[in-house]
Amino acid sequence: MSLLCLREICRKMRSIKQTELEPLVRRANQIRTEVTQGGRKPCKDVIDVSWGDKHRGGVQPLTFVRQVLAACLYPQLIHSYKLPGDVRQRVQSLLGACDGGSVGSYTPTGGISYIQCSVSNFISRRDGGVPSSPENIFMTSGSQRSIMQVLNMLADFHNQASLPTGVLTAVPTYSSFKMMLQRLGAAVVPYYLDEEQCWAMEVEELRRALQASKGVCNTVALYVINPGNPTGHVQSRKCIEKVIRFAAEERLFLMADEVYQESVFGEGSEFVSYKKVLSEMGPPLSHTVELASFHSASKGFMGECGLRGGYVELVNLDPAVMRYAYTLFSTDICAPVTGQLALELMANPPRPGDPSYPVYAQETQSIRAMLVHNMSWVPEFLNNIPGISCQPMMGGAFVFPRLYLPQAAIEKAKVVGMQPDLWYCKRLLEEAGVCVGPGCEYGQKEGTHHIRLCVMTPVETMEEVLKRLKNFHLHFLKEFS
Numbered sequence: 001m002s003l004l005c006l007r008e009i010c011r012k013m014r015s016i017k018q019t020e021l022e023p024l025v026r027r028a029n030q031i032r033t034e035v036t037q038g039g040r041k042p043c044k045d046v047i048d049v050s051w052g053d054k055h056r057g058g059v060q061p062l063t064f065v066r067q068v069l070a071a072c073l074y075p076q077l078i079h080s081y082k083l084p085g086d087v088r089q090r091v092q093s094l095l096g097a098c099d100g101g102s103v104g105s106y107t108p109t110g111g112i113s114y115i116q117c118s119v120s121n122f123i124s125r126r127d128g129g130v131p132s133s134p135e136n137i138f139m140t141s142g143s144q145r146s147i148m149q150v151l152n153m154l155a156d157f158h159n160q161a162s163l164p165t166g167v168l169t170a171v172p173t174y175s176s177f178k179m180m181l182q183r184l185g186a187a188v189v190p191y192y193l194d195e196e197q198c199w200a201m202e203v204e205e206l207r208r209a210l211q212a213s214k215g216v217c218n219t220v221a222l223y224v225i226n227p228g229n230p231t232g233h234v235q236s237r238k239c240i241e242k243v244i245r246f247a248a249e250e251r252l253f254l255m256a257d258e259v260y261q262e263s264v265f266g267e268g269s270e271f272v273s274y275k276k277v278l279s280e281m282g283p284p285l286s287h288t289v290e291l292a293s294f295h296s297a298s299k300g301f302m303g304e305c306g307l308r309g310g311y312v313e314l315v316n317l318d319p320a321v322m323r324y325a326y327t328l329f330s331t332d333i334c335a336p337v338t339g340q341l342a343l344e345l346m347a348n349p350p351r352p353g354d355p356s357y358p359v360y361a362q363e364t365q366s367i368r369a370m371l372v373h374n375m376s377w378v379p380e381f382l383n384n385i386p387g388i389s390c391q392p393m394m395g396g397a398f399v400f401p402r403l404y405l406p407q408a409a410i411e412k413a414k415v416v417g418m419q420p421d422l423w424y425c426k427r428l429l430e431e432a433g434v435c436v437g438p439g440c441e442y443g444q445k446e447g448t449h450h451i452r453l454c455v456m457t458p459v460e461t462m463e464e465v466l467k468r469l470k471n472f473h474l475h476f477l478k479e480f481s
Contacts, residue, residue, distance in 0.1 A: 020441040028435040043433030052397040054303030057457040084355035109330040111139030122347035127276035139335040143296035143310030166217030172442035187217035199231035225257040227395030230452040234269040234394040262300030266394030291315040297342035309339025374455035406480040421449040432468040
């Protein structure tokens with residue numbers, strides 16, 4: 001007999017809803033198995049573009065990263081002259097920073113101090129010399145864990161209030177952030193991005209959402225993701241300044257999820273960090289607005305999702321709160337060392353003149369060319385399909401096109417008990433072998449329908465995806481017109 005039954009599981013845990021994408025991904029795996037076993041299907045394979053995972057999508061790992069990791073895990077490789085000199089030198093430095101010279105040792109709570117310094121220097125270079133203190137950086141098993149710990153901190157500090165803690169959250173946004181809030185018993189305070197204005201973030205909408213939350217929850221934080229997921233928008237410096245002023249006026253803790261900062265290639269767009277803008281705004285804002293900034297080795301050129309390496313930098317927190325933060329992060333003992341190594345390699349890649357630089361430059365340039373092409377071409381292709389519209393993609397990993405579904409299709413989805421875009425995605429998977437995310441997974445304005453596609457995929461794969469999508473969509477429209 002099971003020791004646990006549903007009623008004995010924590011109420012907050014029971015409030016976590018299964019994502020709409022999960023059953024689709026499971027079904028995609030089942031179809032793959034059926035195809036390999038000789039099952040007859042309308043398609044010869046399944047292409048999954050529902051995840052923001054470069055390597056899963058077919059992009060190859062960076063040689064320098066894998067060489068360093070391999071030698072850190074098997075130090076005898078240091079003596080192999082098949083490895084470039086800078087690789088062997090980096091391995092010696094990294095292993096020298098590990099207790100016992102081994103990646104199998106525990107590390108301090110915030111991370112290996114050598115790597116904290118590398119990340120701190122990376123942040124300062126990125127932000128044009130804005131100071132960064134290693135003591136304010138905590139490395140975790142992916143940026144999602146950093147976000148969860150900061151949410152834990154906010155919920156704990158405000159759990160004496162009679163109302164649940166609320167966090168202003170963009171609509172649309174990726175589902176795991178909402179699941180984290182559900183886990184903590186916190187409330188999602190939705191603010192809507194303006195699709196017609198390239199998914200712009202408007203302070204007037206933030207004010208509306210905050211006002212609507214009064215009496216429902218105690219809203220203490222504002223979460224932003226820039227570049228956007230799933231929308232692909234990139235905030236301008238002017239927009240970021242307005243958001244910071246709003247947070248200061250309303251005494252909100254700012255959470256800036258900036259994991260896609262390396263993937264900004266849209267015309268006229270550039271990534272500027274919230275920390276840089278805050279610093280350049282000067283006192284009193286630069287000294288008083290509390291900010292948590294998140295980054296990860298999972299995105300960008302590295303795409304090392306499975307290594308689980310992320311960090312948070314905490315800015316302007318009270319020293320007493322920082323002591324509490326250290327205690328909270330210490331409950332994880334330490335981040336996986338392989339993830340910490342990945343962060344160091346992200347923060348400190350080969351430079352011109354290093355033996356590894358020519359291969360590194362060639363590989364990253366190839367990834368850059370792929371992303372630039374896909375970011376430009378995919379929205380253009382989608383906009384030429386009847387019944388689909390797609391905003392320009394400025395950065396990130398995803399496009400989020402809108403579907404204009406026939407009323408008959410919407411009614412049919414209701415009959416089968418599904419959201420219309422989820423039912424669309426299920427049919428797309430079964431009939432065309434393409435797995436995408438349904439808009440209802442991420443949130444959207446009532447009466448609208450969307451799908452999410454990852455563009456961090458080789459061009460030839462993306463071409464096949466769009467070819468299948470177009471053929472399916474035209475057949476779908478014909479069926480229900």
